[in-house]
Amino acid sequence: MTLSTLPVVPDATTASGTAACAEPATVPTWWARSIDLTKQAVARAARPDYEAWLTHVKPASACVRPVRLAGTIATVEAATGRLLAERSTADMPDGVIYKPCGNRREKVCPSCSKLYQNDAYHVVRTGLIGGKGVPDEVAHHPAVFPTFTAPSFGEVHTRVVKRHTCARRTDCDCRPEPCHARRDLSVCPHGIRLACFARHSNEDTRLGTPLCLDCYPYAAQAVWNLGAGELWRRTTIAVNRYIRRLARQRGIPDVETFTNDGQIRQVPPVRLSFGKAAEMQRRGVVHFHAIVRLDGVDPFDPAAVVPPPPGIDAHDLVAAIDHATATIGYVTAAHPARPGGWYIGWGEQQLTKVITVAGLGEVTDGQVAAYLAKYATKATEITGHTSARLTNDTIDVYADPTGTHVERLVAACWSLAHTRWRCPAALCQHHHTCPACVEHRAAKAAPTTTPFVRLRRWAHMLGFGGHFLTKSRRYSITFALLRDNRVVYRRTQKAGPEQTAPDTEPTTLVVNFLEFVGAGWRTPADAMLANTSAQMAREHAENARQYLNTLAA
Incomplete structure (x- = not known):
């Protein structure tokens, strides 16, 4: 592992009034153990190794909850395997190495999620404009931007603006229509x-919550979230078959390639490349924003990305x-609560736009890339629910079959997985007559089916267990x-x-013998x-970048 030796803040020679660290001062030793955050910070800054500590934590300095690793780092000669050097983390500041947590969720770690969002932007946009090996x-390949929505499971409170007059949709203050106006x-x-x-x-x-909580089919929505990934897989297969059938109808000949045995x-002469981002709606159900690009087939290099044949746009x-x-x-597998299974299909509100690079179509490549990258860092925050993976000890905190909309959805995920459930209703502890207990007794009467067991693992995600950003193999570059x-x-x-020769084979190898010892900063002052x-x-x-742009202009 290579650690940077550059200062975290600019030197005084490059920016007036700044320095890598403050001049050490004499402070009482008990300040480091004080409950006062200011005294803790002064005690850390007064230590002789403060400058080395700042340099040491620079790779994870912006992370909210970095990972702490301890062990040894060995430098080995690649050709012979001879040990050239060895260093222990005990000789480093704090005796550990700080590594960013790498969490993609904006609510968990804004710094790491911002880095993930920037990478996601380049992954998505590279598949539309090329570069970095693409x-x-x-x-110039035909590409579209479809949105796949979930069906309606019941009437919920909504906000519909038929005519926008705002400049930015994120700060929309337009007058919406009445939610559900009826005579x-x-x-x-x-x-x-x-x-x-x-x-x-x-x-x-109230947005996203049902008009009647007791009428809403929470089990059907939880199962739909669980089966959304399989529905997407079947949809991509159907789109591929449609395009290939269309190529045959239009007389586009197949391509002859050679197998491994000669x-x-x-x-088929065409194939599709996909990129997809999942977005959680306020009502607690996911829908997908995708990029579908049409490619051709190279008979001599099946892995190559080539233009599609003319005749399909x-x-x-x-x-x-x-x-x-x-x-x-x-239709899903049978379940004791629904012996016929649940039907999994798309909703009626589908929208597909054509993507262009020149900005002459319905949506540009930059807009699509920014849109997908934004949702790649989000999860269930819009529903008001944020939690880690639930267990038998924490399920009662977030699930309640008679509680709020999200609590009922979490409870549906947990009960459908046939796990042990303790009803929180006070009167039901002795009589067991509430709907949740009746459903639990019916579920125990039949064996558990494998697909629904996953609802317990993904109850904190309201049943959705897929990735929030995925792509096909040939679409673009990788993270x-x-x-x-x-x-x-x-x-x-x-x-x-x-001093760097990236095109040559390395003469030495760095082998890490590190283990996890904790997460987070040691003290709030360190953070x-x-x-x-x-x-x-x-x-x-940022100031330096703006200054260089001013000089260039």
Whole structure:
């Protein structure tokens, strides 16, 4: 593991009034154990190794909850395996190595999620314009941007603006339509009138909640979240088959390729590459934003990305996606609560836009990349629920079959998985007559089916267990490539270009014998000092960038 020796904040020679660290001062030793955050920070800054500590924690200085690793780092000769050097973390500040947590969720760690969002932006946009090893010709491949939504499970409070006059949708203050304005006096079986005349604001907590909590089919929504990944897989297969069938109808010949044993094989002349981001809606159900790109097939290099044959354009992709979303669906396995299974299919609100690079179409590559990268760092925060993976000890905190909308959804996930459930209703502890206990007894009467067991693992995600950003193999670059390029850049910045030879085989190997010893900063003062230093470094870099742009202009 290579650690940077650059100061966290700018030197006094490059920016007036700043320094790598303050001059040590004499302070009482008990300040380090004080409950006063200011005294803790002064005690840390007064230590002789404060400058070395700042340099040591720089890789994770902006992280909210870094990982602490302890052990030894060995340098080995690659050719012979001879041990050249060995260093222990006991000789480093705090006796550990700080590594960023790498969490993609913005609510968990803003710094690491911002880095993940930037990488996701490049992964998505590279598949549309090329670069970083992807041919630049992909910018001319037909590509569309479809949105796949979930079906309606019941009427919920919504905010609909038919005509926007705002400049930014994120700060929209336009006048919405009434939520569910009705003249009739229809009521549900529980006596709740199914109407709402309120014009909800963006901050209204009622958005996404059902008009009647007792009528809402929470089990069906939880199972749909669980089966959304399988529905997406079946949809991609259907879109591929539609396009290949269309190529045959239009007389586009198949491509002859060679198998590994030298045999000639006929393959379709077109194939599709996908990129997908999942977004959690306020009602607690996911929908997908995807990128579908049309590629050709190289007979001599099946892994190459080549232009598609003429005769199929982006409008054919739109037709293929519309056909797949209208026809694809499946029925889940039987469950004791529903012996016939649940039907999993897409909703009616589907929208597909054509992507262009020149900005002449419905949506540009930059807009699509920024949109998908934004949702790659989000999860269930919009529903008001944030928690780690639930266990038998923590399920009672977040699940309640008679509670709020999200609590009922978590309870549905837990009960459908046939796990042990303790009903929180006071009267039900002795009589066991509430609907949750009746459903639990019915579930225990039949064996558990494998697919629904996963609902327990993903109850904290309201049943959705898929990745929030995925792509097909040939669509674009990988996150690992971006991380490797970042490591090479940092090592080049430290050693100098003349001392770095990335094209040659390394003569030494760095082998880490490290183990996890904890997470988070040791004290709140350490967190404050590290985060402040990282913020100062970011501000200095931003000022330098603006200054260089001014000189260039």
